[in-house]
Amino acid sequence: MKGSVASDTAYFIEQLKLFIKYPEVLSNDESHRSEIQRLTRLVSVALETPQESMQRIMFTYLPLVTARLSNEFGLLATLTMGDDANPVALSDLIKTSGLDKSLVSAIMDYHCYHGSAIEPRQGFYAPTKLTHNLLDPKVVTTLTCWHDIVGPAYGSLHRVLTSGPNGPDGSGKKTAFQVTHNTTQSFYDWLESNPERHASFYGYMAAVHAVTKKWVDVVQFDEEIAHNAHENEVVFVDIGGGDGSQSIEVQKVHNLGGKIVMQDRAAVVEKAQKAREAGVETMVYDFFTEQPVKGARAYFIQFVLLNWVDDDCVRILASQAPAMGPDSVLMIVDYVQGHRWETKGKIPEPDLWTPAAALAARACHEAQSRSSADYRHLLERAGLEMTEVRVFTNFGQAVIMAKKPKPAVDGS
Numbered sequence: 001m002k003g004s005v006a007s008d009t010a011y012f013i014e015q016l017k018l019f020i021k022y023p024e025v026l027s028n029d030e031s032h033r034s035e036i037q038r039l040t041r042l043v044s045v046a047l048e049t050p051q052e053s054m055q056r057i058m059f060t061y062l063p064l065v066t067a068r069l070s071n072e073f074g075l076l077a078t079l080t081m082g083d084d085a086n087p088v089a090l091s092d093l094i095k096t097s098g099l100d101k102s103l104v105s106a107i108m109d110y111h112c113y114h115g116s117a118i119e120p121r122q123g124f125y126a127p128t129k130l131t132h133n134l135l136d137p138k139v140v141t142t143l144t145c146w147h148d149i150v151g152p153a154y155g156s157l158h159r160v161l162t163s164g165p166n167g168p169d170g171s172g173k174k175t176a177f178q179v180t181h182n183t184t185q186s187f188y189d190w191l192e193s194n195p196e197r198h199a200s201f202y203g204y205m206a207a208v209h210a211v212t213k214k215w216v217d218v219v220q221f222d223e224e225i226a227h228n229a230h231e232n233e234v235v236f237v238d239i240g241g242g243d244g245s246q247s248i249e250v251q252k253v254h255n256l257g258g259k260i261v262m263q264d265r266a267a268v269v270e271k272a273q274k275a276r277e278a279g280v281e282t283m284v285y286d287f288f289t290e291q292p293v294k295g296a297r298a299y300f301i302q303f304v305l306l307n308w309v310d311d312d313c314v315r316i317l318a319s320q321a322p323a324m325g326p327d328s329v330l331m332i333v334d335y336v337q338g339h340r341w342e343t344k345g346k347i348p349e350p351d352l353w354t355p356a357a358a359l360a361a362r363a364c365h366e367a368q369s370r371s372s373a374d375y376r377h378l379l380e381r382a383g384l385e386m387t388e389v390r391v392f393t394n395f396g397q398a399v400i401m402a403k404k405p406k407p408a409v410d411g412s
């Protein structure tokens with residue numbers, strides 16, 4: 001076995017070089033493409049010496065930092081003005097960025113190592129596919145948000161977990177987010193206190209929604225939820241709906257009668273113009289208070305509960321329960337920890353998003369991700385009954401469906 005691996009090494013290297021040169025050969029075969037990515041990543045780790053493991057991990061900040069700097073100072077945009085035959089001179093990158101030679105050289109050396117630039121001749125650089133990926137507006141928005149807002153919070157998690165009940169500096173800052181950003185405000189108050197941050201966070205949310213698979217692919221909205229709906233009936237209430245992107249998704253797939261309502265904090269609702277233009281009604285609503293829209297077909301709550309501790313989640317869910325009729329459905333879209341082990345058939349490989357989201361929830365909100373058993377328990381505490389869990393991405397995003405339990409028939 002081992003002998004055949006060794007004798008096939010040259011062939012393996014040739015194949016890898018071909019994939020690097022012609023990545024498009026796999027563009028129509030998603031499962032092979034992602035399997036090759038996963039395996040080459042694991043091969044790379046399997047071949048590491050301890051010193052290489054150390055190096056890979058100790059420099060993990062750098063892709064985010066160099067991408068942010070390169071976008072801010074126009075290095076990547078300038079790079080795309082050249083190509084392999086006519087690469088961009090270091091002096092031009094220095095001139096357009098306004099940064100000093102040593103810093104630009106270091107950033108460009110990192111890009112070359114990382115595959116986001118090449119240096120065909122000394123001091124001249126050309127773009128790669130990754131350069132263009134990093135300039136995609138959705139990627140820029142997301143990386144900016146993670147560099148400025150969430151990333152630093154990951155970095156303070158250790159300080160918070162190793163300090164006493166009053167936080168690392170005794171000032172009452174409890175979350176890693178509060179410690180790193182030197183604030184006692186909650187995550188959402190802090191976002192709303194600065195328009196740039198606010199726009200950055202919601203830009204990131206929109207970018208993620210635009211590139212990931214959607215829950216509407218696994219819920220036949222009209223068939224399952226809105227059948228026979230009347231004109232004035234509310235078919236969908238999007239609780240903590242942010243920019244209203246999910247209400248707009250429903251608007252796209254929904255062809256029957258009925259209204260769609262999006263609710264959030266005042267500062268967020270104010271900015272949800274796109275949703276209003278799409279015909280969605282918007283409403284200021286604090287989800288810790290009783291839901292004012294009664295008897296809707298569906299109450300929907302996406303990427304909200306992972307930001308709150310159990311007792312708060314129970315309060316949020318219990319605030320919806322009195323509004324729900326016997327046929328109302330509550331849909332929670334969130335990450336489900338351990339979803340791999342609940343999948344029928346081939347068990348999916350471990351993914352990056354589920355643990356990354358769980359750690360971000362802990363760092364930014366002192367909150368947590370949950371397994372489907374945890375969701376069942378939360379719903380029961382709020383007087384609701386979990387009916388189904390439909391996982392719709394291979395990184396653990398799922399629709400958790402619930403309803404009001406039927407009142408017990410009094411047999412006496």
Ligand SMILES: C[S@@+](CC[C@H](N)C(=O)[O-])C[C@H]1O[C@@H](n2cnc3c(N)ncnc32)[C@H](O)[C@@H]1O
Nearest residue numbers: 205240241242264265268285286287302303304
């Ligand atoms: C992570 S975002 C998710 C937004 C949206 N559901 C989505 O999937 O894009 C969480 C949302 O909860 C909202 N939120 C936070 N506290 C709230 C409260 N007390 N009442 C209503 N909405 C709240 C935030 O303003 C934010 O828009």
